[in-house]
Amino acid sequence: MLCQRCGKNEATIQLNKIVKGKKTVLKICMECAQKAGYEKSLSAGNFPVSSFLGKIMPESAKNDASSLPQLKCSGCHLTYREFRESGQLGCHQCYRTFFDHLKDLLRRIHGSNEHLGKVPRSSRDKFIARRKLNKLQQQMKMAVESEDFERAAALRDKIQGLQHLEKKISQEETPE
Amino acid sequence: MKLDDLTHRSAVWLDGSGPESSIVLSSRVRLARNLSDVPFTNRSSAEEQQAVLEKFRHASEDAGILRRGALLQIDHLSMLDRAFLQERHLISPTMMKMDLNSGLYVDEREMVSVMVNEEDHLRLQVMQSGLRIEPTWKIIDRIDDQLSDHMGFAFSEQYGYLTACPTNVGTGMRASVLIHLPALVLTKDIDQVIKGIGQVGLAVRGFYGEGTDVLGNLFQVSNQATLGRTEEDIVDNVQRFTNQIIDFERKARETLLSEARHQIEDKIWRAYGLLQNARVLSSQELMSLVSAVRLGVSMGIITSVSIATLNALMILMQPAHLQKLARCEMDANERDIRRAELVREKLKSLAPNDGTRRAS
Numbered sequence: 001m002l003c004q005r006c007g008k009n010e011a012t013i014q015l016n017k018i019v020k021g022k023k024t025v026l027k028i029c030m031e032c033a034q035k036a037g038y039e040k041s042l043s044a045g046n047f048p049v050s051s052f053l054g055k056i057m058p059e060s061a062k063n064d065a066s067s068l069p070q071l072k073c074s075g076c077h078l079t080y081r082e083f084r085e086s087g088q089l090g091c092h093q094c095y096r097t098f099f100d101h102l103k104d105l106l107r108r109i110h111g112s113n114e115h116l117g118k119v120p121r122s123s124r125d126k127f128i129a130r131r132k133l134n135k136l137q138q139q140m141k142m143a144v145e146s147e148d149f150e151r152a153a154a155l156r157d158k159i160q161g162l163q164h165l166e167k168k169i170s171q172e173e174t175p176e
Numbered sequence: 177m178k179l180d181d182l183t184h185r186s187a188v189w190l191d192g193s194g195p196e197s198s199i200v201l202s203s204r205v206r207l208a209r210n211l212s213d214v215p216f217t218n219r220s221s222a223e224e225q226q227a228v229l230e231k232f233r234h235a236s237e238d239a240g241i242l243r244r245g246a247l248l249q250i251d252h253l254s255m256l257d258r259a260f261l262q263e264r265h266l267i268s269p270t271m272m273k274m275d276l277n278s279g280l281y282v283d284e285r286e287m288v289s290v291m292v293n294e295e296d297h298l299r300l301q302v303m304q305s306g307l308r309i310e311p312t313w314k315i316i317d318r319i320d321d322q323l324s325d326h327m328g329f330a331f332s333e334q335y336g337y338l339t340a341c342p343t344n345v346g347t348g349m350r351a352s353v354l355i356h357l358p359a360l361v362l363t364k365d366i367d368q369v370i371k372g373i374g375q376v377g378l379a380v381r382g383f384y385g386e387g388t389d390v391l392g393n394l395f396q397v398s399n400q401a402t403l404g405r406t407e408e409d410i411v412d413n414v415q416r417f418t419n420q421i422i423d424f425e426r427k428a429r430e431t432l433l434s435e436a437r438h439q440i441e442d443k444i445w446r447a448y449g450l451l452q453n454a455r456v457l458s459s460q461e462l463m464s465l466v467s468a469v470r471l472g473v474s475m476g477i478i479t480s481v482s483i484a485t486l487n488a489l490m491i492l493m494q495p496a497h498l499q500k501l502a503r504c505e506m507d508a509n510e511r512d513i514r515r516a517e518l519v520r521e522k523l524k525s526l527a528p529n530d531g532t533r534r535a536s
Contacts (some may be wrong), residue, residue, distance in 0.1 A: 002445050026480070075215065076215040076219045086218070087341060087342075088218050088340065088341055089338075089341075090216055090218065090340075091219060092332070095335055095345075096332075107340055107405075111400040111401060112401070113334070113403065114334060115334060115337075115347075116406050117338075117346060117349070118317070118406075121321045121325060122324065132300070153450035
């Protein structure tokens with residue numbers, strides 16, 4: 001029979017729906033089913049992540065990869081091309097080596113490229129102070145732009161206080 | 177503790193305790209961590225991998241944690257033992273195939289485990305029964321802190337914890353629940369629910385994680401993004417949407433009961449009857465029958481079996497477990513016969529028929 005939705009293709013899928021106890025049966029084609037949001041299979045995770053990553057790489061990064069085959073991590077000798085094929089980075093330095101390319105990719109994957117979570121306990125105080133400092137500096141900039149100089153001055157004092165504190169911490173950390 | 181000690185018992189995360197445990201089997205949090213002075217597993221030599229294993233051993237000794245358990249070297253294990261560990265959700269399908277110097281730490285209750293030299297140097301994992309994502313996160317957070325005092329983890333201010341795959345960078349965290357949704361599958365609303373889950377940034381996977389099939393109407397729901405949000409936000413998000421899904425499942429159960437009571441009770445009692453009487457039982461059939469009976473127990477239709485027993489069956493009746501229990505290799509046909517036999521014994525000893533409530 002023909003699809004009850006578009007009336008064009010052969011109906012290959014039967015949708016049984018129970019809404020408030022009333023069962024309705026709809027026979028539709030694959031195309032309409034996909035349009036209506038019914039996925040064919042639950043295991044969409046069957047694609048290897050690596051090939052998937054290659055597909056969502058920004059176009060510019062793809063071009064760069066062919067024009068910059070010499071981009072190679074000094075830590076583990078992984079080339080950018082190899083990363084594109086495997087989807088796996090080779091060492092922590094790769095994140096620095098491929099920084100420009102990863103920035104976009106990470107934004108696509110995570111919707112962000114800035115870590116906001118936990119910091120290793122040993123360096124927690126330092127990182128948290130720095131995060132706070134960055135935030136205050138941003139706020140100060142905004143205060144200046146909106147000509148709220150009183151607030152800007154207060155923020156500046158706060159920033160200087162924090163910077164002083166940070167210096168003290170880093171001095172304590174330097175080995176004798 | 178030895179590997180074989182695990183054979184006869186099931187893990188604490190299957191004991192049916194904790195909030196919402198009739199629908200949520202378990203909560204799990206894992207963290208991906210790498211050492212800063214060794215290339216990631218895919219670029220490291222056998223010697224370096226061995227060094228990672230030793231460093232992990234020393235760090236856990238120095239930190240005085242992870243003492244009540246065993247550190248197994250995976251490449252010294254037989255394929256059967258590896259399959260056994262995979263069935264228990266202790267090693268990943270990836271690790272099962274790898275012939276590296278990889279290791280697995282597991283505590284005697286199977287709550288805490290650490291895969292060493294999987295895709296990342298360390299994959300810490302904590303699993304608990306029921307909907308307990310936050311307490312699970314708190315446990316793993318503490319272990320991570322203690323290990324990090326004794327191991328230099330690869331970390332960048334901008335990107336957080338650095339991982340081999342960019343999909344895990346940042347928190348390196350995956351928080352997930354293993355959730356049983358038979359009613360949503362029966363009413364076919366599951367497709368809509370899965371679609372909705374995708375729209376809020378969560379992922380749905382099969383029983384054994386990424387790329388595996390859905391068995392017994394068990395779904396794994398977890399966060400997708402790991403960067404740009406705090407661990408607490410991730411926990412909160414997964415918790416909130418899990419509550420939502422539980423709500424959907426409850427409503428679907430009510431609909432089934434009010435609109436198709438006899439059909440649904442029939443399905444449940446038939447499944448129970450099959451489990452008690454079958455002479456040949458494949459693991460796929462077992463999973464779907466146990467799923468139906470589990471639905472019956474959590475709706476109060478069957479009262480003579482416990483959720484914990486059913487949870488345990490889903491793991492203990494898997495192929496590698498059967499062979500470990502029998503202490504010999506068996507082909508698929510022999511396993512199906514043995515499985516039916518064991519299930520009959522389990523349900524007979526636990527389920528006198530007079531303890532059950534009859535359908536009207």
